[in-house]
Amino acid sequence: MIELKNISKSFNSHKVLDDLTLTIEKGQTKVIIGRSGCGKSVLLKHIVGLLKPDSGRVFIDGQEITNLKEKELDKFRMKIGMVFQGGALFDSMTVAENVGFGLIEHSRQIARKELLERTEEALCMVNLCGIQNLMPAELSGGMKKRVALARALCIRPEIILYDEPTTGVDPITADSINELIKSLHDKLKVTSIVVTHDMKSAYRVADTIAMLYQGKIIAEGSSEEIQNTSHPVVHQFINGLATGPITETLD
Ligand SMILES: Nc1ncnc2c1ncn2[C@@H]1O[C@H](COP(=O)(O)OP(=O)(O)O)[C@@H](O)[C@H]1O
Numbered sequence: 264m265i266e267l268k269n270i271s272k273s274f275n276s277h278k279v280l281d282d283l284t285l286t287i288e289k290g291q292t293k294v295i296i297g298r299s300g301c302g303k304s305v306l307l308k309h310i311v312g313l314l315k316p317d318s319g320r321v322f323i324d325g326q327e328i329t330n331l332k333e334k335e336l337d338k339f340r341m342k343i344g345m346v347f348q349g350g351a352l353f354d355s356m357t358v359a360e361n362v363g364f365g366l367i368e369h370s371r372q373i374a375r376k377e378l379l380e381r382t383e384e385a386l387c388m389v390n391l392c393g394i395q396n397l398m399p400a401e402l403s404g405g406m407k408k409r410v411a412l413a414r415a416l417c418i419r420p421e422i423i424l425y426d427e428p429t430t431g432v433d434p435i436t437a438d439s440i441n442e443l444i445k446s447l448h449d450k451l452k453v454t455s456i457v458v459t460h461d462m463k464s465a466y467r468v469a470d471t472i473a474m475l476y477q478g479k480i481i482a483e484g485s486s487e488e489i490q491n492t493s494h495p496v497v498h499q500f501i502n503g504l505a506t507g508p509i510t511e512t513l514d
């Protein structure tokens with residue numbers, strides 16, 4: 264369903280993705296782990312065409328999107344719900360306006376009645392029925408994350424990309440977000456990519472886990488395979504060890 268082939272991307276002289284290849288099968292939940300600043304968000308942005316690779320190709324549903332213009336990309340973006348890091352809600356807009364935002368962007372002709380229905384449907388899916396008229400400032404951190412997810416769901420996506428969905432919330436809230444990711448996956452049969460450095464969350468939601476390090480996927484496997492890895496870099500990362508082969512600081 265999603266294929267990244269030999270993607271390289273540099274900013275100035277800093278190579279963030281280095282000949283990276285990754286495939287995500289239809290209906291799969293793939294978790295991408297890696298340190299802060301290693302290029303996880305950059306990778307996701309290539310899938311929605313927000314960034315273009317310096318070299319390499321991106322395919323969605325077998326169709327190449329690498330060099331599509333904004334207008335042609337819209338057709339693919341209709342299939343993809345992106346839950347941005349930190350939620351990225353507009354503070355001056357109500358919850359309903361935030362949730363409906365993506366849908367209006369994609370289909371400007373949408374009738375008001377349908378917009379209201381779709382907004383409510385999406386909010387109920389994240390267990391926040393009836394909070395349409397609240398402002399983001401009135402929400403807890405966990406609620407903001409769920410509203411951001413409702414915004415992605417509002418377009419009824421086939422693919423959902425989650426950028427650090429549990430970062431910055433307490434462990435109990437994090438667990439309820441993990442549960443939500445899993446139940447949406449089961450209910451909607453979506454293909455998902457979850458980017459995180461929260462290993463508990465990774466094990467919880469993943470069909471397979473891939474680790475990004477120095478611009479490449481250095482290991483890939485089931486939660487169990489990753490937990491039992493003999494790769495020293497993966498071992499150091501998943502166990503949060505200060506000493507090991509990873510020494511450079513990224514941020
Ligand atoms: N638009 C950009 N312009 C310049 N540098 C960028 C840009 N986006 C990301 N980077 C750099 O790319 C690296 C990876 O960033 P990012 O993908 O955000 O990391 P993370 O794994 O934490 O999501 C960082 O060094 C970041 O500074």
Ligand SMILES: [Mg+2]
Nearest residue numbers: 303304348426
């Ligand atoms: Mg990031």
